[in-house]
Structures are given as C-alpha cells and as structure tokens.
Amino acid sequence: PTVEFGLEAPFEVEYHDAVGSTNDRARELATEGAEDVVVLADEQTGGRGRLEREWAAPSGGVWASAVLRPGIAPLRAPLFTLAAAVATARAAREAGVDAGIKWPNDVVVPGDEDDGDDTGYRKLAGILTEMEGETDRIEWLVVGIGVNANIDADDLPAGATSIRDEAGDVDRRRFVQRLLEEFDALRTDLDSIVPAWRDLALTIGQRVRVDRPSGEVVGEAVDVTDTGALVVETDDRREMVTAGDCEHLRPV
Ligand code: BTN
Known part of the structure; x- marks a missing residue:
C-alpha cells in the first residue's frame, strides 16, 4: 500500500496500520531490489531495538524504515545512523521538544536528577541500522527510526518520553515529511553529517x-x-x- 505523501524528498512511502517490524518489511523490500522506499506504520507488534532488545511500538508513534542503496563502504554506514538521529532531533525541535543526541543513536531530552534512570536523559527516539553487502561495498541499508510521538510516556518503558509528554501531539504526516526531507539533505551530502551531529550532541565534552x-x-x-x-x-x-x-x- 504505497501512499502519496507530498514529500520533497524522493522517497516512496508504504504505509501500514500495523506490521511486525518496519525494519523487517524494509529488509524484504531491499532483498527484492527496492531503493528509496520508506515503510511506515502506526503500530508495530514486533518492534526491534539495538542489541536484540525489544522496542515498544504502540499505536500513535512514528515507526519508519528507509531502504537505501548508497554504494558506500560498510565502514561509513554509521554515518547514516547519525544522519537519522540529526534529522529526527531537528524535526522534534521544530515540534517544540528540547531534543538532543546521545551518541550514537539516541534522540533524548535532558532529564531531571530524580528521573531515576542512570543516563540522566529521557529517550524520545532510537535508530536501528541494518545492512547487507560485500566487505568493500554495501548492497543495501535499512535505517529504522522509532519516535515516541503521540503516546503517553506512561505507556512506554521506564526512562522513555514522548512528543506528547514534552510538547503535545504532533501532526505525524508533517513530522515525517520534515524528518525525511532533513534526512535526504544529509545523506546527499555525507560531509555535512558529522558537523550537524556535533551541533546537537549532548555527549561531546562529557x-x-x-x-x-x-x-x-x-x-x-x-x-x-x-x-x-x-x-x-x-x-x-x-x-x-x-x-x-x-x-x-x-x-x-
Ligand atoms: C534502539 O534505540 O534500540 C533502536 C530502536 C529502533 C526502533 C525502530 S522503530 C522502526 C524500526 N523498526 C523496528 O523494528 N525498529 C526500528
């Protein structure tokens, strides 16, 4: 189900009300040769996080996975994770959230001392990048972006926050548009990614x-x-x- 998204970025969007994991669906599409397709879902029933952790993905979030074929060396793939974090943080800041980036892939909001989570941050979004290809060249890359958008933080794991809790609900279509446009600008100018990331980084100097x-x-x-x-x-x-x-x- 491809939907017209009014994007300035050259992505096609495949939307699902519910799916196991948008990354899994994106991997399927990647294997079939897709490029610049974004799988988007309102809800995931089997969301995956980094290091084989589960990722809570109830209805109301922004759960998105982009299929890319950048033809770069695997060593450079982490740049796409940073780019996704930058694009997400920028879109969240436009939505009124005091978002920053905790290296490598967490979009976070500075927390209160008494938040009770050991990082001092509340997590707003995470990125899960997966790839396949030769040792010298990536065949495809799936960049999965999970944003706790219009969800009560109480319905999320401890230490998480949401756009709803920080700034009120967003128009998810507009939010995704902004995010993908920012992401597209960064991935077409790889040298701009690390400087943009530094501007939003909460980790450097700590x-x-x-x-x-x-x-x-x-x-x-x-x-x-x-x-x-x-x-x-x-x-x-x-x-x-x-x-x-x-x-x-x-x-x-
Ligand atoms: C993390 O911080 O551990 C990464 C979380 C990544 C979650 C997103 S939601 C969209 C995409 N589909 C998944 O199953 N995971 C990623």
Missing part, C-alpha cells in the same frame, strides 16, 4: 562510561571521527568506540 563486550572505557568523550566512531580520552590513551560495540553509555 565524562562518560562506555560498556563494550571487550570491556569498559571511562574518560572524556572528545569527538566523533569522520566515520562516526566516538573518541574517548582516558587517563593514558585515546580509544575509538564504534556504535556496534557500545552496549551502554552514561555520563559519570
């Missing part, structure tokens, strides 16, 4: 603790590399942390 499968790193987050890795300066060295390696990041 002392952070990063949990990775290979052990934790504690130090100051000083920069993001041109492939999107976080540079953490510890007492005696500089460590690069990639998004795929980061299980948990919190300010310390």
Whole structure:
C-alpha cells in the first residue's frame, strides 16, 4: 500500500496500520531490489531495538524504515545512523521538544536528577541500522527510526518520553515529511553529517562510561571521527568506540 505523501524528498512511502517490524518489511523490500522506499506504520507488534532488545511500538508513534542503496563502504554506514538521529532531533525541535543526541543513536531530552534512570536523559527516539553487502561495498541499508510521538510516556518503558509528554501531539504526516526531507539533505551530502551531529550532541565534552563486550572505557568523550566512531580520552590513551560495540553509555 504505497501512499502519496507530498514529500520533497524522493522517497516512496508504504504505509501500514500495523506490521511486525518496519525494519523487517524494509529488509524484504531491499532483498527484492527496492531503493528509496520508506515503510511506515502506526503500530508495530514486533518492534526491534539495538542489541536484540525489544522496542515498544504502540499505536500513535512514528515507526519508519528507509531502504537505501548508497554504494558506500560498510565502514561509513554509521554515518547514516547519525544522519537519522540529526534529522529526527531537528524535526522534534521544530515540534517544540528540547531534543538532543546521545551518541550514537539516541534522540533524548535532558532529564531531571530524580528521573531515576542512570543516563540522566529521557529517550524520545532510537535508530536501528541494518545492512547487507560485500566487505568493500554495501548492497543495501535499512535505517529504522522509532519516535515516541503521540503516546503517553506512561505507556512506554521506564526512562522513555514522548512528543506528547514534552510538547503535545504532533501532526505525524508533517513530522515525517520534515524528518525525511532533513534526512535526504544529509545523506546527499555525507560531509555535512558529522558537523550537524556535533551541533546537537549532548555527549561531546562529557565524562562518560562506555560498556563494550571487550570491556569498559571511562574518560572524556572528545569527538566523533569522520566515520562516526566516538573518541574517548582516558587517563593514558585515546580509544575509538564504534556504535556496534557500545552496549551502554552514561555520563559519570
Ligand atoms: C534502539 O534505540 O534500540 C533502536 C530502536 C529502533 C526502533 C525502530 S522503530 C522502526 C524500526 N523498526 C523496528 O523494528 N525498529 C526500528
């Protein structure tokens, strides 16, 4: 069910009232050769988060997955995750939400001390990027974007917030239009992504603790590399942390 979306960006939109996971449907389309198609749903019954976590996706959210074929090296794929986070944060800010980005992929709102979640932020949106292809070139990329839009935060997991709770309900069609237009502008100018991300980043300049499968790193987050890795300066060295390696990041 392709719907006319009045987009200035060159995406075709396939809309579902309900679907298991928009990323799964987008992967199917990608395998069939689709390009620049966005799968959009009001509700997901099997939403997936990073690191094989579940992602709560009740009716009222913006659950979207874009199929892209950028023909880049896999090493550069994290840039698309950053671009999606930037586009989402910008659209949320236009909707009146004080949104920023917690590296690598969380769009968050600064929380109160007594929020009781260990990051000090409430999570508004998350990004799940998946890809397939050779070692030197990506065949396709699916960028999944989940935004807690017109949902009561009480109906979401602890530590989450929503556009409804922060600023009141949004016109989801307009919100998606703005988000996809911003995303399109960024993905057609890859060099603009990291600087745009830095402007919205809450992580840079913070002392952070990063949990990775290979052990934790504690130090100051000083920069993001041109492939999107976080540079953490510890007492005696500089460590690069990639998004795929980061299980948990919190300010310390
Ligand atoms: C995370 O922060 O763990 C990433 C969450 C990504 C959720 C979105 S919702 C649209 C797309 N479909 C999915 O099943 N997941 C992503």
